[in-house]
Amino acid sequence: MLRIHPNSTALQAAAYQERPATLELEFRDGAIYQYFGVPAQTYHELLLAESKGRYFHCHIRDRFSHAKIHPAEPKSRFPLQGRSAYPSTD
Secondary structure, three states: OOEEOOOOOOEEEEEEEOOOOEEEEEEOOOOEEEEEOOOHHHHHHHHHOOOHHHHHHHHOOOOOOEEEEEOOOOOOOOOOOOOOOOOOOO
16 A cells, blocks of 8 residues: 555545555554545545545544554653753763
């Protein structure tokens, strides 16, 4: 599947395989889902939508069977823990 990186605050990447009509979406949190039985037109409309997240919620989520193939990355309360916020001067 060819991965597209849409201009979206919700989606990191999208890919579509016509046979067997599978849509793969990678969300900004790192979670990856595959949606089955998705028409090619739905994929194209998603890519053209002004808001990819809104289109997903209205036309894809809860409308197609799906499988989570990669979990979301855990959110750290301390993202710089163990790393300096400043570059090394060595």
